[in-house]
Amino acid sequence: MKIDVNGVTHDVEAATVQDALHALGWGDRRVATALNGTFVPAAVRDGTALSPGDRLEVLTAMQGG
C-alpha cells in the first residue's frame, strides 16, 4: 500500500504504524509519530491501522532555538 512518509511516497507492506516503522528501517528507534496530523503515542502504534494515502510523520530530536 502506498503511504506518504515524511513527505515522500513509500510502498510498504504494513497494516499498522508500528509495522511501517519496522518496514522502513526505523525498528525500535526513538522517534515520535503522527498520522494524518494527529499524534500517535508509541504505546498505540501497534493498534493504529494504516490506510492507503495516509500521511505518516516520523520525527526525532533536532537543534532548536
Add this chain to the structure above:
Amino acid sequence: MRDFYGVRLATPMMLGTARYPSPAVMAAAFRDSGASVATVSLRREGEGGRAFWDIVRALGIHVLPNTAGCHSAREAITTARMAREYFETDWIKLEVIGDADTLHPDPFGLLEAAEALCADGFKVFPYTTEDQVLAQRLVDAGCRVLMPWGSPIGSGQGLNNPHGLRTLRAAFPDIPLVVDAGLGLPSHAAQAMEMGYDAVLLNTAVAEARDPVAMARAFALAAQAGAIASSAGPMPARDMAQPSTPVIGRAWL
C-alpha cells in the same frame, strides 16, 4: 525569585541549541555560560537525531522543546504532544507563527493552542508579543510563564519596545517573564534583566558569534549583572542634572 512551574533556575539564561559551528562548541557554550535551560526541536527523522539528543541530555540541564515553524494551533498542538513523549517533559515553548518574514507570533493561534495545551496538562512557555491583553488571555488560559519577544527572531536588534516590556512587567508582578528572541548583544540581556525580567532566551547571538563560547559567557555575565541591578533598586532617570559632589563647602575662588 519567581519560579518556572515550580522550578527555580540556577541562572537566568536559556540558550538555544541551533546554528553552532559544531556540537562540541555548542556543549562548551552551555558549560561556560552556565545556561540553565536548553531549547530543542523535533524534525523529520534523518541521521544524527539520537546523537544530538544524547549530547543535550549530557548537559544535565532543563530541556525546553519548541514548536518552531508551526503556523497553526493544530500543528503546534500535535508537535507539542510529540515533543512531550520524545523529550519526556511537559514543558513546551509554544510558537505559533503568523508571518513567514517577520516570524511575528499569531496571537489568535497562540491563544487557541495555549488553551488546549494547558487543559492537556502542559506547562506552556508561550512565545508572544508585548501585547498586554494577549498576555492576560494567556495567563487566563493557564500559562504561568510569558515570553515576549525583544525583536524578531534572529534579528539581533535587542529590545525594540522597552516601554511595552516594562508595562508587561508592571502588569504581571507574579508571572515569570522571559525576553525571548531578538537579543544581539549582552547589553540587551542586561537591559531586560534590569527591567525586572526573570530570564532571557537567546540562540543566534551566541551561535553565530565569532567565538560562541566566549559570547555565551558574556551574555551570562550581563544577565547576572542585570538581575543584581534589578534587585538593588535602580535610581529613576531624570531630565535635569543633579550634582553628585556636595555644593555645601564649595570654595569661594
